[in-house]
Amino acid sequence: MKATLVLVALCATALWPSPAPSQPSAIRVGSKSFTESYILGEIVAQIIDGAGEARPERRFGLGGTGIVYGAIASGDIDVYAEYTGTIAQAILKTPAVTSVEPLRAALAPLGLTLSGPLGFENTYALAVRRDAAQRLQLRSISDLAKHPTLRAAFDPGFLERPDGWPGLKAHYGLAFADVRIMEHALTYPALANGRVDVIDVFSTDGQLARLDLVLLDDDRRFFPPYAAVLLARRAVAERFPRTWAELQGRLVGRIDTATMTRLNALADLDRRPFADVAATFLGDTARAPRAARSGRELLTPGRELVTLTVEHLELVVIAVAVAMLLGVPLGILAARRPRLAQVELMGVGVLQTIPALALLAFMIPLFGIGTVPALVALCLYALLPIVRNTHAGLASLDPRLVEMTTVLGLTGWRRLAWIELPLASVTIMAGIKTSAVLTVGTATLAAFIGGGGYGTLIVTGLALNDVATILRGAIPSAVLALAIHAAFEGLDRLVIPRPLRGGP
């Protein structure tokens, strides 16, 4: 009876309506999850706010190109900052087309449009220390070919991509004494300490403004141009012409490489909030407080924690509740039909092998971005431990006890509800507990598709390489995992018959 009540309560939670869709007068601004993209997103949002035609709605930190482009293609966001090279290569798959006009023409049938170039490029470049550059007379990448004793450290992405190290090496005929794989944020200290001589950088990295480095000239034009532009839905640009004109007027040709590098440094190195950095650029400090009202940046830590905890709990509770409602019956079905069990357990197993981020990305064409696709992905992820434990719990019952149900005339649901489920309850609850605790962790990834929760801070912190911000998300997440575990220990008392519970 108690178990039934708990189930009913969970059902009710699962069916609770998700937040209403955004009002039509909003322009939804997206960003990828790295510093520059956040800053440009914030600048765009503040200009929209200033134009007064529509309210900006911030959907920042949407992972990489796949997710954020998926979001604009499916109409979940209206505008974000992108790079021409990315549009050509990753979106349109026409690497030869690189200038804005033909790209804009190619995007038109997709309902999208481009602003003019903002004025800077964020492309791969190779950097060396200034003293080394002077000593070895290094000005361009070609010059490196004369010094095969140099040591390099490259970030994993650069090392793999055809438009990274493999192509560059062939194009310039380069060879180094040592090439190491290193996390991007760590290559700068390695170079500064003299442990390596050459690193790959993005041409607008904030670090470049502070360290005494020389960017080598791409004299044989290997790196494709990555000019920053705004990618927007045409319908929105046409519906809010004044805003679109304002965005173009204040941004096109207005942000040069030095400016963008300086803005990145303000956020990355000085730990200034994105809204502040954006306001600094716009030279309008009066706007920063207005942005604070809608942006998450300037919430007080307490309010922020409460909001994120509610969002995170919502994700976990609904996902696990739905996974229970699906998973326990699926596990029962598998225990009843051994042949089906093979297929079923393999199916949920395969779901688990899909990397969480990829699963989230698959959800975008189906459900857009935000809470709903995050819930669907989390729910699929939460299934495996529940289905597997329900199946294992039922399949491993003492066959003499199961046989006796037939002798006693217990059939169908009575056999299940009176005997089998209570006997398997320890195993089933263990599966649900595992699933819930895992989901608390996995739910932090929901932020990559705008699902909210503690992940919002982790994604921002990762972008800023700011451990304090990451911990502001990660620690509450760990605490919540412990709390959920404790809550389920309590639930065990309601669900598992006393003689089957271990311990005192």
Add this chain to the structure above:
Amino acid sequence: MISLQRVTKRLGGQVVVDDVSLLIAAGTTHVLLGSSGSGKSTILRLILGLLQPDAGEVKVDADTERPSRSIGYVVQEGALYPHLTVARNVALAARAEGWEDARQRTRLRALAELAGLDGELLDRYPAELSGGQRQRVGLMRALMLDPPILLLDEPLGALDPITRAELQTQLVRIFGELRKTVVLVTHDVREAFVFGAGITLLNHGRVVQHGTFADLARRPASPFVAEFLRAQAPPPEMTREL
């Protein structure tokens, strides 16, 4: 009445019951005697309908729709459900039949008295009982719906000698009072002697001999019968000393 006619059953590619014919009259107690692997437990499960014969015919005077009303089944150590109290374990079949609580309670008290179980134990869980008490509860559960047929598979198998002797005496009394058709499976020659008017000795799935204990002892159908009986007999010197 229970009858098996030329029944054969294979399990996992092995013949465990081989061309067995058996007739047990209503109201009598019959013992299936044999060592492990002789097929005696499989015969009980064929009578229960848990298994279907590969050849031959099993006929039981039972409600085929609801065999639980017709046949009670007791196994070694009781096979009680650990998550249910004694009372709940015993009353399961009655609950499935939709008996009212009061009727269940009355029946429980009567059964506890019959089986010699302290009424206070009804609210305990099986793990809190002794082996002999669990066996009594298993018997009560089998008798809950007062079925005309009672099948017992090594009911005294896992008990210490004193409890076993005590329970053995009580079972003989209970079977006498209830006048049910009882089929009891055992490997123990002395149990067969105590319980059985009729004994069927089985070996490797085949019937070796039907008869009373006296028949088996005095006119063994094969050297195996004499050997089986003698193997479990106490040495004469020991009997003299006792």
